[in-house]
Amino acid sequence: xxxxxxxxxDLPGSRLIGSGEGEITGLYYDSRKVEANGAFFALRGxxxxxHRFVADALARGASAIFIEQEMxxxxxxxxxxxxxxxxxxARVSARFFGEPALAIPVVGVTGTNGKxxxxxxxxxxxxxxxxxxxxxxxxxxxxxxxxxxxxHTTPESVDLLQTVAGFRKxxxxxxxxxxxxxxxxxxxxxxxxxxxxxxxxxxxxxLDYHGTMEAYFASKSRFFGDxxxxxxxxxxxxxxxxxxxxxxxxxxxxxCGTSDRADVFPRQASLSLDGIRAELETPAGLVAVQSSLIxxxxxxxxxxxxxxxxxxxxxxxxxxxGLTRAQQVPGRLERIENDRKALILVDYxxxxxxxxKVLQTVSGLSPARLxxxxxxxxxxxxxxxxxxxxxxxxxxxxxxxxxxxxxTEDPQAILDEVRVGVLRVHxxxxxxEEARQLSGRxxxxxxxxxxxxxFAVSLLGENDLLLVAGKGHEDYQILGTRRIxxxxxxxxxxxxxxxxxxxxxx
Numbered sequence: 211x212x213x214x215x216x217x218x219x220d221l222p223g224s225r226l227i228g229s230g231e232g233e234i235t236g237l238y239y240d241s242r243k244v245e246a247n248g249a250f251f252a253l254r255g256x257x258x259x260x261h262r263f264v265a266d267a268l269a270r271g272a273s274a275i276f277i278e279q280e281m282x283x284x285x286x287x288x289x290x291x292x293x294x295x296x297x298x299x300a301r302v303s304a305r306f307f308g309e310p311a312l313a314i315p316v317v318g319v320t321g322t323n324g325k326x327x328x329x330x331x332x333x334x335x336x337x338x339x340x341x342x343x344x345x346x347x348x349x350x351x352x353x354x355x356x357x358x359x360x361x362h363t364t365p366e367s368v369d370l371l372q373t374v375a376g377f378r379k380x381x382x383x384x385x386x387x388x389x390x391x392x393x394x395x396x397x398x399x400x401x402x403x404x405x406x407x408x409x410x411x412x413x414x415x416x417l418d419y420h421g422t423m424e425a426y427f428a429s430k431s432r433f434f435g436d437x438x439x440x441x442x443x444x445x446x447x448x449x450x451x452x453x454x455x456x457x458x459x460x461x462x463x464x465x466c467g468t469s470d471r472a473d474v475f476p477r478q479a480s481l482s483l484d485g486i487r488a489e490l491e492t493p494a495g496l497v498a499v500q501s502s503l504i505x506x507x508x509x510x511x512x513x514x515x516x517x518x519x520x521x522x523x524x525x526x527x528x529x530x531x532g533l534t535r536a537q538q539v540p541g542r543l544e545r546i547e548n549d550r551k552a553l554i555l556v557d558y559x560x561x562x563x564x565x566x567k568v569l570q571t572v573s574g575l576s577p578a579r580l581x582x583x584x585x586x587x588x589x590x591x592x593x594x595x596x597x598x599x600x601x602x603x604x605x606x607x608x609x610x611x612x613x614x615x616x617x618t619e620d621p622q623a624i625l626d627e628v629r630v631g632v633l634r635v636h637x638x639x640x641x642x643e644e645a646r647q648l649s650g651r652x653x654x655x656x657x658x659x660x661x662x663x664x665f666a667v668s669l670l671g672e673n674d675l676l677l678v679a680g681k682g683h684e685d686y687q688i689l690g691t692r693r694i695x696x697x698x699x700x701x702x703x704x705x706x707x708x709x710x711x712x713x714x715x716x
Contacts, residue, residue, distance in 0.1 A: 211235050214249070214274050214288055217302050224298065227280075227289035232273050237306055237368045239299060246271035251299040254278065260295070276302075297397040300367035304401030310375040311385060311402040315341070317518055318389040318399065320433050321410025321447070323564045324511045325363075325388040327503070328408060330539045331515035332386045335532030339524050344377035346370070347388035348558075349540055349683050353377040364393035367401050374402075391429040399437065406521040407438045408445045408514050412452035413563035427452055434460045445517035447510055448472055464493065464521055466513040468506070474517045479509060483575055490516055497526040499533045504543060505571030541682025543568065546702045549710070551672040553577065556698045558682025560587065560614070562597040565679055569605035577675035579648060582606040583666050584679040585659065586628055588619030588688075595624065599631030602653075602679075608645060608669070609653040612662035614680045615688040621657050629655065645669070659687065660701050667705035678702060 215230030236248040241263035244250055250267035252260035252275065264275055274288045276295050283289050292298040304311070317332050319325045326348050336343040344353035346365075351358040351373055358373065364387065365373070374385060389407070393399050412427055434444050434456060444463030447453045448471065457465050466474035470491070477496070479488035485502040486509055501512055512533060519529035538544060546554040555572065559565040565584065573580055582602045586595045602609040611628055613621045629639070632653050640652040648669055656662035666676055678698045681687075687696035 212306055214290070217249070217305055218290055219305075221290075221292070221298060221301055223293040225291040227283070227291060229288055232288060234274055234306070237299070237303055238267070238272070239366060239368060241266040241270065241272075244270040244272050247273045249274040249276065249302070251276040251295050252278065253295050253299070294397065296367075297400050300371075300397050300400035302401075303367045303371040307371045307375040309403075310371055310378045314378070314382070315384045315406070315522055316402060316404050317384075317386045317406040317408065317522070318402070318404045318433065318437075319347075319387070319408040319410065319514075319518075320389040320391070320394070320430055321408075321450075322413045322561060323559075323567070324410040324507065324514070326558070327508065327511045327539050327542050328410065328514050328518075329386045329388055331511065331533060331536050332408075332518050334536035335515060335519045335524065335529055336384045336386065336522075338528045338532035338535060339522075341384040342381055343384035343386050344374065344382035345386045346373065353380055353382045356380055362392075363388050363390040364398055367398045370398060371401050389433060391426055394432050395429040402437075404433075404437050404443065406443045406445060406518050407433050408518050409434070409450075409453055409456055410447055410511070410514060411450035411563070413561055427455075431456060431459065434463065443521055445514055445521055447514055449510055464517045466510075466517040468509065468513070472513075474513050474520065476509065476513070481506060481509065481574075486512060488512070492516065492520050492526065494520055494526055497530050499530050501533055501536065502538070503536075505567070505574075507567040507571065508543075541684070541699075543571075544682070544699065546699060546706075548670075548706050550670045550674075550706070552670040552674040552676060554667075554670070554676045554678070554702055556678045556682060556702065558684075559584075559679045560681075562594050562601055565598055566601045566605075568677065568679065569601065572675055572677055573605050575675065578671065578673035579607040579675070580605060581608045581610065581666050581669060581674065581676045582679060583610040583612060583659075583662050583677070585612045585614035586624055586680075587615045588617035588621070588624055590617075592627060595627040596631030596634075599628040600634050601631075603632040603635035603651075606653075607651050608648055608666070610645075610662050610666050611653060611655040612659045613657050613687075614659075616690075617688050618690055625655055625657060659696065659698075660704075663698065663701045664705040664708070667702060668709060676702075 211233045234249045238244045239251045244267045250272040276290045319328045329347050333343050333345050348363045350360045442462045446457045446463045448465045449467040465472045474492045476488040487500045490497050541558045544556045559568045640654045645654040685697040686693045
């Protein structure tokens with residue numbers, strides 16, 4: 211508990227209405243969860259205004275209300291008038307939970323693709339340095355034996371800082387987190403004191419929210435301008451054109467990339483199915499690294515992680531040790547063992563850029579045939595659908611179009627939009643019987659994802675490669691407003707098991 215006056219001390223642009231002596235027992239942004247003597251933040255959203263729920267919060271016992279517009283409050287209830295309730299919530303949350311992100315190394319990773327992999331790599335580097343890092347991101351929020359499900363890449367500030375406080379109490383002495391564009395735009399991480407910020411890349415994604423690439427880039431730029439004090443502690447991938455713009459704007463940042471224009475770059479690199487071996491030039495000297503990750507995009511991820519280690523002031527030997535020891539990232543080119551002598555990979559690639567990079571990587575392995583199962587999510591940016599369709603068709607011997615998370619959209623309507631891009635490469639769609647022959651290059655549409663995966667698995671032969679893209683680590687599928695259990699990795703193994711049963715029958 212903490213007195214309201216203490217919570218808002220030095221809170222910029224705030225004005226207290228009423229007494230600040232009352233003890234606050236909890237912070238809430240959902241009026242339905244308010245408990246006695248809690249503080250409620252009336253947040254403005256894209257479609258809902260939290261000021262509409264002040265009466266509900268009061269009825270449930272709120273004793274303080276953070277508002278952006280003056281309103282009459284009952285006697286005994288304090289109001290705090292602020293310019294931005296979301297930003298105020300982040301800063302108040304930090305104070306309420308004891309500034310849990312202070313006095314420990316904190317690394318944030320932002321960008322469209324690569325965030326999750328880089329957090330795993332930095333986690334490994336910090337472990338090699340003797341630290342006990344907590345990690346928060348797309349896959350989960352975890353520390354030691356504590357593992358919480360991730361509903362958002364970066365949660366609301368109250369939930370974020372409460373979770374970090376819990377991890378600190380459990381023994382965490384470092385924090386690595388993915389920082390989404392939504393969280394930057396909505397001030398969710400303004401209560402976190404970052405030491406290092408990593409920018410990976412920027413490709414079309416979340417445009418249903420941001421509207422334009424310029425607005426999307428502005429949200430990422432805010433990380434370096436506002437939260438890293440002008441880019442100090444920044445690590446920027448300048449292989450990306452937006453990264454180049456960011457580096458020009460924030461020259462204090464460390465740059466990384468595959469050319470010698472960067473501060474961290476490979477003097478030499480060997481990429482194979484077994485992984486990556488490279489010698490990196492850094493501001494601290496040369497360092498030899500090796501990793502089980504595959505592909506040039508993962509070389510960029512390694513460079514970003516190494517840059518973060520440099521920014522943290524860690525020895526080169528520690529950085530090299532951490533990168534070598536880093537574990538397989540769930541759902542990122544995750545291999546599924548099988549007896550068909552084929553390579554089966556499950557990957558989270560769900561944007562045009564990510565899918566293209568993954569397909570470029572796996573096609574470079576020279577498989578006998580490349581099969582790709584993929585789809586596009588519903589209620590999200592429709593512009594990427596034909597783009598992803600064209601990319602899959604261009605690289606694959608067989609592209610299998612299927613559902614991803616259709617949400618409230620008609621799955622067939624989504625597939626029709628994906629098919630527009632596929633038809634730029636192929637004159638017509640194959641029947642399933644034609645696809646079974648797999649003569650030449652083509653595509654087939656199978657809306658049910660489990661059926662699509664099973665069909666692709668049944669076609670595999672020696673030295674074939676199957677990429678199941680889009681969901682990666684996710685263990686659910688969203689149909690309408692229902693979330694059902696669905697895991698691509700489980701479905702692949704189930705399909706392999708059915709084939710073994712079939713062959714074992716007399």
